[in-house]
Amino acid sequence: MGTKVSTIAFDADDTLWQNEAFFRLTQDRFADLLADFADPDHLADRLLAAERRNIGHYGFGVKGFTLSMIETAIEVTEEQVPASVIRELIAAGQEMLAHPIHLLPHAAETVIQLAEAHEILLITKGDLLDQERKLAQSGLGELFDGVHVVSNKTAQTYLTAFADTGPEAAVMVGNSLKSDVIPALEAGSWAVHVPHELTWAYEHADTPLAHSRFRKIPHLGALPGLVAEFEQM
Known part of the structure; x- marks a missing residue:
């Protein structure tokens, strides 16, 4: 197991x-x-x-x-x-x-499903007030056990966020290779890339295909099955 x-x-x-x-x-x-x-x-x-x-x-x-x-x-x-x-x-x-929030496909049902048996965190960059507004409007706010709005995402960001359980028992999910994937792998966690059709040029980076803890999925709907696979490895 x-x-x-x-x-x-x-x-x-x-x-x-x-x-x-x-x-x-x-x-x-x-x-x-x-x-x-x-x-x-x-x-x-x-x-x-x-x-x-x-x-x-x-x-x-x-x-x-x-x-x-x-x-x-x-x-x-x-x-x-x-x-x-x-x-x-x-x-x-x-x-x-002031723009209203538009959830991406499978976002709500995936977070709801995974929150039943896991600690769920939000780790995001950006302006604190704006991110708090968006989270509140998303309707998902009560599902998160912790919210981290940070100035940048580094390996230390994830080591701090995952301190209670350890990074080896954590999964980071995001669309940015530079911010969500690479530093999470450096911290020792699983990292799941969910590409978005539009990604800011600043967030581009090489895909770490050879890393054993890196995975890529087409959409969030595939995440629960992937998490189950991690627990069998």
């Missing part, structure tokens, strides 16, 4: 509910507003560069994204961006913060 899985942790954005799609829509709006100053591809590269620079200042989430859009708009217009455009970008960020 294998080690019993005691803890199952989920990423939030683009694992349990849609997120990146709203960022892409806002980025398209950003490109339209700045169309007279930069072509869309160049603007997207500049925005990504600003986001990378600013993560250490603002963290992950809508607020940092909005500030990076404003910074990029100032840069590409050589400080000539109209105040009306800045106002539109602020409004776009506010709309993102």
